[in-house]
Amino acid sequence: MENILQWIxxxxxxxxxxxxxxxxxxxxxxRVPSVLHTPLMSGANAIHGVVIIGAIIVMGKAEAxxxxxxxxxxxxxxxxxxxxxxxxxxxxxxxxxxxxKKKQ
Amino acid sequence: MSEHIxxxxxxxASVTFILGLKMLSHPLSARKGNLLAALGxxxxxxxxxxxxxxxxxxQHLHNYxxxxxxxxxxxxxxxxxxxxxxxxxxxxxxxxxNGMGGACAALISLVEFNHLSAEITLTGITExxxxxxVIIVLGLIIGSVSFAGSMIAxxxxxxxxxxxxxxxxxxLNLAVLALAIxxxxxxxxxxxxHIIVYVIxxxxxxxxxxxxxxxGGADMPVVISLLNSFTGVAAACGGFLYDNKVMLTGGILVGxxxxxxxxxxxxxxxxxxxxxxxxxxxxxxAGAVSSTSSQGHYKEVSLSDAAMLMSFANKVMIxxxxxxxxxxxxxxxxxxEKILSEKGVDVKYAIHPVAGRMPGHMNVLLAEADVNxxxxxxxxxxxxxxxxCDVVLILGANDVVNPAAKKDxxxxxxxxxxxxxxxxxxxxxxxxxxxxxxxxxxxxxFFQPKTSMLFGDAKKVLxxxxxxxxxx
Numbered sequence: 001m002e003n004i005l006q007w008i009x010x011x012x013x014x015x016x017x018x019x020x021x022x023x024x025x026x027x028x029x030x031r032v033p034s035v036l037h038t039p040l041m042s043g044a045n046a047i048h049g050v051v052i053i054g055a056i057i058v059m060g061k062a063e064a065x066x067x068x069x070x071x072x073x074x075x076x077x078x079x080x081x082x083x084x085x086x087x088x089x090x091x092x093x094x095x096x097x098x099x100x101k102k103k104q
Numbered sequence: 105m106s107e108h109i110x111x112x113x114x115x116x117a118s119v120t121f122i123l124g125l126k127m128l129s130h131p132l133s134a135r136k137g138n139l140l141a142a143l144g145x146x147x148x149x150x151x152x153x154x155x156x157x158x159x160x161x162x163q164h165l166h167n168y169x170x171x172x173x174x175x176x177x178x179x180x181x182x183x184x185x186x187x188x189x190x191x192x193x194x195x196x197x198x199x200x201x202n203g204m205g206g207a208c209a210a211l212i213s214l215v216e217f218n219h220l221s222a223e224i225t226l227t228g229i230t231e232x233x234x235x236x237x238v239i240i241v242l243g244l245i246i247g248s249v250s251f252a253g254s255m256i257a258x259x260x261x262x263x264x265x266x267x268x269x270x271x272x273x274x275x276l277n278l279a280v281l282a283l284a285i286x287x288x289x290x291x292x293x294x295x296x297x298h299i300i301v302y303v304i305x306x307x308x309x310x311x312x313x314x315x316x317x318x319x320g321g322a323d324m325p326v327v328i329s330l331l332n333s334f335t336g337v338a339a340a341c342g343g344f345l346y347d348n349k350v351m352l353t354g355g356i357l358v359g360x361x362x363x364x365x366x367x368x369x370x371x372x373x374x375x376x377x378x379x380x381x382x383x384x385x386x387x388x389x390a391g392a393v394s395s396t397s398s399q400g401h402y403k404e405v406s407l408s409d410a411a412m413l414m415s416f417a418n419k420v421m422i423x424x425x426x427x428x429x430x431x432x433x434x435x436x437x438x439x440x441e442k443i444l445s446e447k448g449v450d451v452k453y454a455i456h457p458v459a460g461r462m463p464g465h466m467n468v469l470l471a472e473a474d475v476n477x478x479x480x481x482x483x484x485x486x487x488x489x490x491x492x493c494d495v496v497l498i499l500g501a502n503d504v505v506n507p508a509a510k511k512d513x514x515x516x517x518x519x520x521x522x523x524x525x526x527x528x529x530x531x532x533x534x535x536x537x538x539x540x541x542x543x544x545x546x547x548x549x550f551f552q553p554k555t556s557m558l559f560g561d562a563k564k565v566l567x568x569x570x571x572x573x574x575x576x
Contacts, residue, residue, distance in 0.1 A: 081178025
């Protein structure tokens, strides 16, 4: 019990961020029209590609003789980049179509 | 100095993510929102590469060759795949990219665990280790479930993986998940057991596969959206681990928004999330009962009759569905609309929120063919207008116009709001065959006296219709 309470105090900043972000996440997309569900999902998909930063850190910290870490880190960077780049490009392609129709 | 700049870059990126998501939920600003989030992401990535310092050693990152190599390969494949993919295959692509993110989070957890356990053999278990292991295991489980689940969802959407379920599957799934979590707890106490982490990885992948396996293809959008928010949480675990605020905000933001989006999608089908996940759709007892009871006679209509009927109608409503997407017939469909309009027919489209394989799928598809936004009616508007329509032309839609959703409490889709096409004077249904739709249930609509069937591939049929109408 004591441990848990200590952990909460020690990490209170992070806990605040988590709680506030949950509310922001819910508020921000609260009134999305169903037309935009798919592009929004795709855009959110690209944003969680932020996991790439973890992959870069893993890769950048790996010692030159730790082949397992190098190999896994390299793979993680590739996959993370796929998520980010692919995600944003696909979303842009979907939204491009919405734009052309707005002109009319 | 450099770490302050890094902090500011991360702060900026977090704000772009929030603003980007906000702008993505309005049609006018959506595209800018996406680009803004992409800008923030680029800045965060570059800042990490050049400015990040290890907390313990104070060193900059190295292995630049590997990092840029990976970024380059990922960026090239990602761009090509995203540019090449057909509009109909977009949902699969989103699922695939989501899986990549999940795999990335799982790999980070694996490397960090190995790193941590090497540290533990040197220094022994200290107080901070338990918390780290919890986060690593959490990231590993969520990331692998998201990866495996997304791959299955991807396979299902492109038809490579079939639905599969057996009795007791839910119990087996929960047991596997409980075992993975239990082993994770055990690992916190015994962090020197390397092999356990791989067992957890395997169990999580297994769970991911069997979690998505029994869920019907029609529910895949909901599942993808849910897995999307899982990956967000997995990314946030990485943020915890490195005390990295941008990963934390981005991950949690997507986790929360994704969960809400999932619930909104379920609401559009008038079902609960639990019902989607546990009640596997179609092919079950309920579906079998209603399919045997509703056999009857259907009538076919010839192309020239259909063309005649539409040419002399005052008002025609087109109901697009997955069949239109598969046939890539959106341009031909627009052509038909123009030709009818020239003849003085009032043509509109009725869009069911979950028609196709993704909410909004039809809007995206028709927008690609430059169909006027004003002509797309949402479900409620369309339902008000059906009674004034002379002809409703259904193009490859099935479950979203199935009257069983209103009348038959035994039907698995009972309660889902539908397009009430029966209110119109005539209904022409274009399908490839009499096979039931994705939910696997028969549609009474096809056997009603005012309904006539026009079999064939949507594109071919629409082309022939256009030619026929021109000659009327």
